[in-house]
Amino acid sequence: MLRLENVSLAMNHESGENKDILNNINIKFEPGKLYAVTGPNGGGKSSIAKVIMGIYKHTKGNIYFNDEEISQLNVTERAQRGIAYAFQQPPRFKGLRITDILKTAQPNMDSIGLRRHLRDVGLCPEDYLDRDMGPGLSGGEIKRIEIAQVLAREAKISIFDEPEAGVDLWTIQRLMGIIVNKYKQNQDSTAIIITHNERALPLCDEIIVIEDGAVKASGTPTEIWPLIKEEIECKKRLECRGEFGYEF
């Protein structure tokens, strides 16, 4: 469905020098599968998502979507082909209502569909449909609406960039559950979750670990989990000792 072949990305750094963000990325995303992309902060996970969506223009390599080379397509064209992206930090829109943004995501959606997608992300339709997408909403609410938009699009490939970021603990598991259930049962579409959520990782069909702009490892959860489990447990031990600045 989607192939990244030798994809590299370089961007201007504050120092004025070109900095390599992604190096020779080769990944194949198959239809009907749920992928987790994980790895340390700053490793290049979100950059991969933005390159797929066309927000960043990769400097080398090719991207194929359903065997079409899409490197030259802009964001709109890629969206129209069936790629959807839930931003890690979605923007706000003063004056646009939640109804408006969901209908932009899926113009054919009726009011039953609108309500269902809001309920799926834990928001009461009666309270939220007519609310403004401006500063009156919390970051967590904006994030849930962002996820609802991508779920509503019914795209061929859906990318969720850290859906857990900014969302309360009670809602994280609910959102992860909805994403996992929706895409685990759908043979026609693919989902990519960029996540650090250790409960979500084992539920995916494949885990891809990105570090320093390269694919460090990829495979099934059974293959990959032992590699990253040690790092997660190590991080927890450091946290408990207060080395990350917290005291318990």
Added chain:
Amino acid sequence: MNFNDQDMKLLHAITDLDMIPAGAINIRRDGEAVIRVSSPNIKVYPKEDKPGLNVEVKPGTKNETVHVPVLVTKAGFHDKVYNTFIVGEDADVTIIAGCGIHNDSHSDSGHDGIHEIIVKKGARMRYVEKHYGEGKGRGKRLLNPTTVIRVESGAYAELEMIQIEGVDDTFRSTVAHVADKANLKVIERLLTHGEQSAVSEIDAYIEGQDGSAQILSRSVAKDKSSQVFKAGLIGKTECLGHVECDSIIMGNAVIKATPQLVAEDARAVLTHEAAIGKIAGEQLIKLMSLGLTEQQAVDTIIDGFLR
């Protein structure tokens, strides 16, 4: 009363009407009243000393609407009208005003509406004034509304003033006097493009204890257009006031926004926010990632912002 398609198009643009509604109404076209109807509770009658109307709402009138739109369709015609609205005690009404100009000529057409509004004790009033211009000629379409409003004790008034399209030059002046426990809300929405120019000056004097006033302005300036927005809140006693000016600037447009707070009493609480900026790139990218083109994304953001 004969309304052609052009009249009905203008009428729809400023009032959303597709037909002449029941109830109190006055439609003025090219300086003359073409329809004037009073209702049992709302009396509409002409002024004797100058062009214009008196609209009197009986005390206690509830949930009625009066329409007083103005159409200017004659080439080179400049209309000037004086209207007085008196909303009786404890009434609750909506006034739909506004002006639409069609000008295909090379002469300027315009309308100066000079309004006095008195919202009596305990009454509630919503006043909607939408301005719209169209036409292919080089003649300008000019609209200069002046409004003086008095909101009496415990009353509520909401002024919604909208100028969305086709007006070349406008100078809008609004002065409000807010009494004790009264509440005023002014909402202004403005779009300018091409080489259009718009000036809006609002001064709200909060004169009574526990009175409040809120001025909210949203505007979009495109191309080479210019906008000047001055909003002043003058707190003369213990009161609350807030001014918010929010603008999107595009192309080579110029926007000058000046919120002004004057407290003449230590118990007055007055605040303001002002922001001018272009459409954020991330907003465009977000909407494009939902399948909109860049232009569709811009239009969606502006339509929402000015709603």
